[in-house]
Amino acid sequence: MRLKVENVTVKIESREILRDVTLEVEKGEIVALLGPNGSGKSTLLRTIFGILKPVKGVVFFDGKRIEKIEEISKIAAYLPQESSDTNLTVLDVVLLGRTPHLSGFKLPKNRDLEIAKRALEEVGMAEFAERKFSELSGGEKQKVLLARVFAQQPKLMLLDEPTAHLDISAQIDIMEIVRRKVGSGCSALVAMHDINLASMFSDKIIMVKNGKVVYAGEAEEVLTEESIKDVYGADVRIKKVGRSVYVIPKTRGERNGRRVHIICGGGSGRDLIYMLSEEGYSVSAGVLNVLDSDWEAVIDVDGEFVEEAPFSPISDEAHEKNLKFIEKADVVVLSNLVVGKGNLKNLVAAKKAAELGKLIVIEKTRFELRNFFGKEAEEIYEEIVRKARVVRSEREALYEIRKVLDRGGHANSRR
Ligand SMILES: Nc1ncnc2c1ncn2[C@@H]1O[C@H](COP(=O)(O)OP(=O)(O)OP(=O)(O)O)[C@@H](O)[C@H]1O
The missing domain is CATH 3.40.50.450 (Rossmann fold)
Structure with missing residues (x-):
């Protein structure tokens, strides 16, 4: 699915959190959303998903203006930054992803169960189906939550820091699963903190600062010493290896000034x-x-x-x-x-x-x-x-x- 956000401004309690945000995610693309804490990444994802209403601007899904969250959740899935623990089994958590497709108070059918099981397979967690969600490790929980997103059969995934708090191998696992899904025709807009991971896995990078899109494009053009200094206020070195761009913090005096x-x-x-x-x-x-x-x-x-x-x-x-x-x-x-x-x-x-x-x-x-x-x-x-x-x-x-x-x-x- 093609996503277009056009001149979107969002206010929370009369404060402008997003200002005139315009961006596009093409079909089959992973776009990384980078920016410092509090820059507006989550607010943007929540706005696209219809949880927050812009005071100005429009979000288009495949060219269509859809505003009701119930309608949006039939085509887009949102993975929030924090998820609460639950006593449900893993399979039940994944089945929640089917909710937007169930009419009224109807219970999931066999077909929904099949879809949920397939989603668990896609993230390599099939054998965890009957385990309690609350007893899983952080990385396992994250995979299950991705399976819930997959069970929603979205055309667009809005993922808010899906790799937060995970070790490096779990981070790569998660991003590879996301990439595989995108390969099968879905699009993804992913808020991230790890610039190198973003460079490795995304087709495009969008950098936000104070609620504004300040840089957008391919990693190679967007990730520069100047842009990172501008957005994060950090001094870094940039290394280009093949198509990937690596950001290395400048470490002058960091190790106790030794x-x-x-x-x-x-x-x-x-x-x-x-x-x-x-x-x-x-x-x-x-x-x-x-x-x-x-x-x-x-x-x-x-x-x-x-x-x-x-x-x-x-x-x-x-x-x-x-x-x-x-x-x-x-x-x-x-x-x-x-x-x-x-x-x-x-x-x-x-x-x-x-x-x-x-x-x-x-x-x-x-x-x-x-x-x-x-x-x-x-x-x-x-x-x-x-x-x-x-x-x-x-x-x-x-x-x-x-x-x-x-x-x-x-x-x-x-x-
Ligand atoms: N419900 C709310 N009420 C008041 N202020 C809010 C609310 N939600 C977000 N904000 C403010 O909006 C700004 C952007 O927050 P947001 O969570 O979108 O940033 P972020 O880029 O996702 O940050 P992080 O990387 O820390 O998750 C922050 O200043 C935050 O305090």
């Missing part, structure tokens, strides 16, 4: 930069040559950095700046970098970090194989490893960093 500085270069710090950033640490790196892949990585995670011109040796100025970062950091990591004339100062900086008792060294390959400077570098390195914690991989380094920072200390245990 700072990790990485002395790296030539791609030797790249993996750790991403790993630490995903963990929520505030990452900085230096000294890096502009255009180096570590330089690109630290910019990508929105970290701070000390840079030097491309292919140029580290200047005194950059070195001093690097030392300042080292002082500010809670943990410093020396990556498995190659040392030459241009970046010997990075080794000197690492020595300073070791003396401060906050250095972790990643040694994947023996230093002599990476040392193109000679004896002096070797001596500095030997001094460094005497005072630092030495690990063999990024994963091990991450483990050490967690250990050190989560207990609030320094990385000064010896190897």
Whole structure:
């Protein structure tokens, strides 16, 4: 079914909750409704379902204006955000979905029972039919409530946060069930909080803010750093993988403001930069040559950095700046970098970090194989490893960093 909401304004107790809302859901589409708490998502779904009456504007179902809830519920089903517990069996809860199709006070017939059973099968809950609804887990209840929606045989589903409070695998289960149903010709407008789940499962995204539609379109065009900042006031990074868009919160200083500085270069710090950033640490790196892949990585995670011109040796100025970062950091990591004339100062900086008792060294390959400077570098390195914690991989380094920072200390245990 095609849904069209045209210039709808809704007031509750003389307050405008929805303002001039216009949107469309095409036949066979899942449209995600995103927006912060209190932005009007539930109000919009309730208005479409006829529970609330707009003071202005019209809702069209397949081009027809239908206003009575009894009529709407024959073609559209609404799953509210909160459902009360009941002593009914699972099958009886699902049978309630048949109510709009029963005339007067008539009891469900065999055909209704068949439809309810089929709906339970569709959500993979057939064997729960005789169980008490109140005894099910949150995820199981949600599937049963979806089965109730399916039993209504709707052409349009209005789902208010169907995945709320569920673990990630249950969330995906529910959204896959919804997608299968939509695949069989129904349409869905789904209020959601998880932007990534919305991007993964919807054909279109509508973002609401203060009762207004502010962005609408495909995930790729709608989900931008700017739109999310505008709607949620949150700083995020956007990653595009295939057709999907992933939103990653920017984590500068989030993990108790813990700072990790990485002395790296030539791609030797790249993996750790991403790993630490995903963990929520505030990452900085230096000294890096502009255009180096570590330089690109630290910019990508929105970290701070000390840079030097491309292919140029580290200047005194950059070195001093690097030392300042080292002082500010809670943990410093020396990556498995190659040392030459241009970046010997990075080794000197690492020595300073070791003396401060906050250095972790990643040694994947023996230093002599990476040392193109000679004896002096070797001596500095030997001094460094005497005072630092030495690990063999990024994963091990991450483990050490967690250990050190989560207990609030320094990385000064010896190897
Ligand atoms: N029955 C009501 N009486 C008074 N105010 C209401 C009522 N229902 C909703 N509101 C107000 O309307 C605004 C929008 O609420 P709504 O529940 O539609 O938002 P939402 O986007 O669904 O939020 P959430 O994500 O928290 O569920 C809120 O400010 C809310 O307080």
